[in-house]
Amino acid sequence: MDLAELLEIAKKERASEKPVQVRCCMAAGCLSANSEAVKKSLDAAVTDAGLEEQVQVTGVGCMRLCCQGPLVEVKGEVKQSSVDKPVAEETLGTLYEKVVPEDAPSIIGTLTGGETTVQKGDLAQPFFTYQMPIVLENSGKVDPERIQSYIAAKGYQGLYHVLREKTPADVIDTITRSGLRGRGGAGYPTGVKWATVAKAKGDRKFVICNADEGDPGAFMDRSILESDPHRVLEGMAIAAYAVGANQGYIYVRAEYPTAINRLQIAIRQAQRLGILGTQIFDSRFDFKVDIRIGAGAYVCGEETALMASIEGKRGMPEPRPPYPAESGLWGYPTLINNVETYANISPIIRKGAEWFASIGTEKSKGTKVFALAGQITNTGLIEVPMGTPLELIVETMGGGVPNGGIVKAVQTGGPSGGCIPASAFNSPVDYESLAQLGSMMGSGGMIVMDQTTNMVDVARFFMEFCMDESCGKCIPCRVGTVQLHHLLTKISEGKASMTDLALLEELCETVKFTSLCGLGQSAPNPVFSTLRYFKEEYLALIKQGAKV
Amino acid sequence: MNSASAAQPKNSKTASSAIHASGDKRFKMLDATIKRYQYQQDALIEILHKAQELFGYLETDVLIYVAQSLKLPPSRVYGVATFYHLFSLAPSGAHSCVICTGTACYVKGAQTILTELEKSDNIRAGETTPDGQVSLLTARCLGACGIAPAVVFDGAVLGNQTAETVHDWIHRCSAECTKEG
Ligand SMILES: Cc1cc2nc3c(=O)[nH]c(=O)nc-3n(C[C@H](O)[C@H](O)[C@H](O)COP(=O)(O)O)c2cc1C
Ligand code: SF4
Ligand code: FES
Ligand code: FES
Numbered sequence: 001m002d003l004a005e006l007l008e009i010a011k012k013e014r015a016s017e018k019p020v021q022v023r024c025c026m027a028a029g030c031l032s033a034n035s036e037a038v039k040k041s042l043d044a045a046v047t048d049a050g051l052e053e054q055v056q057v058t059g060v061g062c063m064r065l066c067c068q069g070p071l072v073e074v075k076g077e078v079k080q081s082s083v084d085k086p087v088a089e090e091t092l093g094t095l096y097e098k099v100v101p102e103d104a105p106s107i108i109g110t111l112t113g114g115e116t117t118v119q120k121g122d123l124a125q126p127f128f129t130y131q132m133p134i135v136l137e138n139s140g141k142v143d144p145e146r147i148q149s150y151i152a153a154k155g156y157q158g159l160y161h162v163l164r165e166k167t168p169a170d171v172i173d174t175i176t177r178s179g180l181r182g183r184g185g186a187g188y189p190t191g192v193k194w195a196t197v198a199k200a201k202g203d204r205k206f207v208i209c210n211a212d213e214g215d216p217g218a219f220m221d222r223s224i225l226e227s228d229p230h231r232v233l234e235g236m237a238i239a240a241y242a243v244g245a246n247q248g249y250i251y252v253r254a255e256y257p258t259a260i261n262r263l264q265i266a267i268r269q270a271q272r273l274g275i276l277g278t279q280i281f282d283s284r285f286d287f288k289v290d291i292r293i294g295a296g297a298y299v300c301g302e303e304t305a306l307m308a309s310i311e312g313k314r315g316m317p318e319p320r321p322p323y324p325a326e327s328g329l330w331g332y333p334t335l336i337n338n339v340e341t342y343a344n345i346s347p348i349i350r351k352g353a354e355w356f357a358s359i360g361t362e363k364s365k366g367t368k369v370f371a372l373a374g375q376i377t378n379t380g381l382i383e384v385p386m387g388t389p390l391e392l393i394v395e396t397m398g399g400g401v402p403n404g405g406i407v408k409a410v411q412t413g414g415p416s417g418g419c420i421p422a423s424a425f426n427s428p429v430d431y432e433s434l435a436q437l438g439s440m441m442g443s444g445g446m447i448v449m450d451q452t453t454n455m456v457d458v459a460r461f462f463m464e465f466c467m468d469e470s471c472g473k474c475i476p477c478r479v480g481t482v483q484l485h486h487l488l489t490k491i492s493e494g495k496a497s498m499t500d501l502a503l504l505e506e507l508c509e510t511v512k513f514t515s516l517c518g519l520g521q522s523a524p525n526p527v528f529s530t531l532r533y534f535k536e537e538y539l540a541l542i543k544q545g546a547k548v
Numbered sequence: 549m550n551s552a553s554a555a556q557p558k559n560s561k562t563a564s565s566a567i568h569a570s571g572d573k574r575f576k577m578l579d580a581t582i583k584r585y586q587y588q589q590d591a592l593i594e595i596l597h598k599a600q601e602l603f604g605y606l607e608t609d610v611l612i613y614v615a616q617s618l619k620l621p622p623s624r625v626y627g628v629a630t631f632y633h634l635f636s637l638a639p640s641g642a643h644s645c646v647i648c649t650g651t652a653c654y655v656k657g658a659q660t661i662l663t664e665l666e667k668s669d670n671i672r673a674g675e676t677t678p679d680g681q682v683s684l685l686t687a688r689c690l691g692a693c694g695i696a697p698a699v700v701f702d703g704a705v706l707g708n709q710t711a712e713t714v715h716d717w718i719h720r721c722s723a724e725c726t727k728e729g
Contacts, residue, residue, distance in 0.1 A: 028691055029692055029695050029707065032695065032698070032704070032705035032707050033706075033707060067695060216650030216651040217693050293593070294632075295596070295634045296632050296634035296635075297632050298688065310590070312589055312591060312592035312628070314628055315631065373694060411651065414651070447651050453655060461651070461654055471631075
């Protein structure tokens with residue numbers, strides 16, 4: 001396989017494209033709304049109308065407005081024999097929402113002048129227009145189950161250039177200059193991490209893709225894997241070349257069967273074309289990727305626990321240092337990055353570090369994918385430049401709370417994060433600003449809560465999560481979370497005194513500073529942030545208790 | 549006989565080495581998986597996944613069998629099996645209904661669904677209906693938060709669920725069983 005062959009595949013794929021594209025979302029949200037049957041009946045409707053020559057139905061990844069699924073997008077026009085209208089490539093397609101299989105004939109009918117009553121979506125609404133797709137540039141466009149589709153979208157060209165024209169040091173330098181920071185939560189500079197692994201000494205090295213996505217309310221990584229799996233594989237291969245690894249693992253949670261299936265297909269297809277395996281692109285670089293499936297433990301998202309789990313053990317965190325970069329999987333130097341981090345690599349290689357660094361804020365470069373969910377009109381995925389104000393995301397793009405409700409807070413960063421009150425919505429979203437607000441970027445879950453939400457209850461909810469998910473290795477976390485949960489329950493039931501509140505705050509400090517891993521260290525965060533912004537709710541519950 | 553007991557794995561009491569004495573075919577299939585992983589001890593979690601898929605849950609016998617095959621101490625196998633939420637050491641109902649209690653589903657009413665079910669069907673999370681038909685479980689985020697609250701009925705995820713839709717489904721499962729019985 002060389003560049004000419006790669007370009008040939010792309011050319012052939014584009015040439016085979018028919019004038020009208022009918023794209024049907026086959027990602028998790030829409031699949032659970034029966035989109036598989038919708039696609040089948042679209043196929044049948046095309047055959048019935050005798051339009052096979054001109055119309056192509058493709059199963060694609062997430063189109064982002066998941067709450068309106070199943071979504072179908074129609075692009076292009078059927079050429080009528082008399083009027084030969086040009087195919088308007090640049091115009092927006094037509095988006096159909098909540099499509100049921102019975103809608104297919106009328107949707108296909110519109111291509112030959114028919115009418116349809118199927119609900120239409122507005123592709124020119126702010127939800128779409130404020131997005132800046134880099135990570136999701138192929139999502140909803142390419143067929144995730146066909147490597148040709150990814151290659152036609154310039155896929156694997158970055159890997160080719162890296163292997164044939166660049167040294168590992170060049171690659172690391174590009175990633176460093178791009179300013180990319182890890183998307184798994186903490187925001188550690190990716191280039192620095194790669195350089196550390198590259199420098200580390202070991203006969204073998206590994207790269208791991210963290211696809212555990214344990215934060216409840218986050219589904220970006222799932223969507224990326226389901227919509228564009230090759231993108232992640234390409235990123236991993238480039239990383240492996242840069243740090244000197246020949247074996248990769250993707251650790252995916254078992255709750256994501258579609259993502260696992262598509263990754264398996266993608267790996268097989270890439271191997272067959274010689275893009276993964278030995279002597280990739282006829283270079284001297286070998287790289288093999290295997291999938292490891294999680295078994296339901298939030299703590300396995302923590303990197304040392306994740307590696308223990310890959311080794312077939314209980315996923316219990318280890319003290320660091322040594323960091324995985326020095327001593328990771330089976331004691332060898334290991335690079336571990338998040339799904340979205342890897343998904344950013346190929347465009348950076350293709351378009352350059354300066355291009356990427358020009359997007360976002362001074363310290364947070366590029367875009368971030370957020371999973372918008374909760375009490376909000378438009379739920380789904382959004383990808384926006386770092387630094388976009390929260391207000392724009394929640395009110396303008398998300399459309400606020402449905403039925404005239406009022407937003408009270410947004411929860412970001414999952415159990416390690418916090419609740420940001422509506423009064424702070426002019427804040428931009430980047431690593432530093434969110435930290436300043438007492439929350440964090442986390443993996444990118446954004447859950448909107450309206451005025452009916454009880455914030456003490458929310459804090460208790462997260463504490464229950466941490467209590468259940470604590471691995472039990474260290475006492476502050478194992479015992480502390482149980483006691484914190486007990487105190488929060490007492491408060492929310494109106495049975496607590498001011499002494500309990502003081503105890504709560506004190507215990508939060510203890511758990512935060514004495515726990516071994518990030519789970520325990522951040523477990524008190526939701527309590528801290530609700531106390532910071534919504535203390536009156538705690539006080540009201542305590543007062544109410546005092547009266548009884 | 550109802551479908552619940554039919555679906556229940558045969559309880560084989562005898563554990564032995566390589567070839568399982570019970571003659572249960574599922575052990576043969578498990579063996580094939582273990583071989584495919586070349587008896588590697590670090591494939592333990594993959595093998596337990598397969599075992600649970602074959603047997604429905606991880607009975608003690610199966611755990612001992614896996615331990616012997618991989619030459620691991622049974623305590624290690626038991627330790628792993630109990631650490632991860634997705635491994636179950638007890639049999640479950642013929643059908644399963646998993647309610648997502650992740651944050652997005654929680655704020656959209658997953659808790660209400662659970663409370664209502666407790667009232668109307670007298671069943672709690674983690675329990676199986678008295679007729680052995682439906683096990684009610686909870687999960688932390690299925691990654692379908694865009695259509696919260698989400699529920700998994702026998703492996704199929706459905707979004708925008710309410711207490712009624714879940715209640716109806718549970719009743720349909722029970723009704724089917726009475727019809728068959
Ligand atoms: C309790 C806990 C859970 C975590 N869960 C995840 C996760 O689900 N996905 C993820 O990518 N990182 C998770 N992390 C962060 C990882 O440990 C690690 O920092 C990250 O994968 C590094 O990748 P990055 O540099 O690309 O961000 C978690 C950390 C902790 C402490
Ligand atoms: S902080 Fe909690 S999850 Fe982390 S090692 Fe300690 S007990 Fe385990
Ligand atoms: S899953 Fe179909 S639009 Fe997101
Ligand atoms: S919170 Fe329920 S699917 Fe994510």
